[in-house]
Amino acid sequence: MKNTELNSYLYETIAAGFTQQILSAVLITGDKLPSVREICRQYKVSMSTALQAYYLLESKSLIRSVPKSGYYVSYTPQTNALPNQSNPSLYIGNENTSDIVSKVYDGISSDHIMLSLGVPAAALLPLPKLNKALTHALHTLNENGSGYEHVLGNPKLRRQIARLSSSWGGKLTENDIITTAGCTGAMLQAIIALTKTGDTIAVESPVYFGILQLALSLGLKVLELPTHPETGIEIEALKTALRKNKISLCLLISNFSNPMGGTMPAEHKKEVVRLIEHYHIPLLENDMYGDLYFGHDRPVNCKTFDESGLVILCSSVSKTLAPGYRVGWLTPGKFSAQIRQVKFAAAISSTTLTQEAVADFLERGRYESHLKKLRTTLNHNCLNYMEAISKYFPGETKVSRPQGGFMLWVELDAKVNTARLYDQTIKRNISFAPGRMFTLQNQYNNCLRLSYGLPWTDQINHAIKTIGSLIR
Incomplete structure (x- = not known):
């Protein structure tokens, strides 16, 4: 490991330790933190690394610097309780919102x-760099980007998405990916390919309203399942639903769900994959928020544990880079032929210029x-x-x-x-x-x-x- 990578890991580790103590009220507002020299001695790091740790805590508004005095805790942990676990009725809801x-x-x-x-x-997006990438795409693509892409999507973009999949334990290749018009486009194509009017899909509750609107527009029934605000869908409820109902598709947001914000523990994700394999029911996994983690490591997803091809992972850069570019993708797994046919019938190809611009941005290492x-x-x-x-x-x-x-x-x-x-x-x-x-x-x-x-x-x-x- 290079020294720069090691130092980066060390200052983040030091900051994470203090963050945990502050959020758990071990350290409270007004408490003085160890001096920079004390941090250097305790963790055996350089002055630069110690300062980086404190700068990171300052950037999160957890501590403040007092000239000629040192660093002090400035954040008071919230005292609000967690929302209750949801408890939706087990009937199929149809109240259009x-x-x-x-x-x-x-x-x-x-x-x-x-x-x-x-x-x-x-203000949080790298718009000048994206503009440069878009201009570069306009001048380098054949026909200035006015032609159709391959039905699977831009090859360079698919290679970059495959490369990034290693962050959650994926082993994808560019041929495992189909690009779409945003994550909504990915979900729509997968749902059309795998369901028919009158079928039932199982979702978390509460769930992103766009999923509900998609289901209603396609004439699907929606079974809402109990969900915990920290750990996501209740596994026992999902087991019961799969056993008692004829479900055609499960649709989950496994990391930092919308709207509750919960993340399924890795053990739960493994169990979900085991369940869908047992009942041979496809899982459409929305992982748009997975890259926006606050901890040291990116959380895995259900696709990480998928060996049967039943998990269709969909994502996009709409929540991280450029909402209006409408660049998304999915991994069709064993349903590649059906989903590819739906995409060709609905759109023929994805947008050429924005795909190339995002691919260029990722290829140059700017995304991380x-x-x-x-x-x-x-x-x-x-x-x-x-x-x-x-x-x-x-x-x-x-x-x-x-x-x-x-x-x-x-x-x-x-x-x-x-x-x-x-x-x-x-x-x-x-x-x-x-x-x-x-x-x-x-x-x-x-x-x-x-x-x-x-x-x-x-x-x-x-x-x-x-x-x-x-x-x-």
Whole structure:
């Protein structure tokens, strides 16, 4: 291992240790941290490495520097309890929520503080470098990028996606990947290929509203299953559902789920793969948020443990790099012929220019550097958003504790109706996502989702304070 890689690992390890002590209240606001020289002696590292560890903690707003005095803890851990594990009814829900979804997304405006949008702010994206990559693609592609791609997608992009799969234990090749128009395009093509009208799919609850809208538009039935805010779908509930119901497809967001933010432990992912293999039911795994982890290592996914080809992994750069480029992909596994046929019938090929631009960005090694900065910023945002909720919302408020991604799930007193609350906040140019959007059943009316993809500012602090005041 090179010295630079070793130093990088050491300063992150030191910072992670202090982070854990602060978040578990072993260290509390006002406590003085060891001096830089003490860190050097204790961990046997250089002054530069010790300072990097403290700079990283500062960037997350966990500590502050006091001139001529040292470093002090500045973050107070939130005291809010976790939201309850969901408990949806076991009947097939069919209460269409398209009206409330349309209300929220028709209200998108540059004048509003969009805490409802599940995408990173443009300020967090490497737009100048992406523009250069797009210009380069325009000048180097045959026919200036105006021609069709191969039905599987841009070969260079597929090679880069295959290379990055090693971060979660994947052993993909470019031929294992089909590019799509974003992750939604990937899910749509897989669902069309593997289901027919009237079939039942099993999902987490609450679940991303886009999945519900897709299912309804294709005439599918949706079985919502109990989900824990930290560990994802309840395995026993999934076992029972597979045993008692005729399910055609399971669809899960295994890492930093939308909207709850939970991550299935690796053991649960192994068990899910074992279950689908036993019942021979395909799993469509959405892993758009997996690269946005706050810890030291990227979490694995269900595809990591797939040996049968039943797991179809789908992802995109929409949540990490360029939402509007609509560059996504999937690994079709044993269903390659069916999904390839659907893609050809629906789109013939993916967008040429944006695929090439993303491929160029990845090939030059810029993606990993960008992700590192983005993860640090999102972690910083998450801590500040949670602290503001703890400060401004009623004391009985429950808040999720995601370890990555950029979604917070907030559970309020049962008397609060967040759809009506939205009507009040939007008049003040503040938008959030009411919990009712994330189910086809009459539940989560007292919940809401906040995105911390917007940089932390006084304006954001005031917006959260305003929501809290309206709740009170």
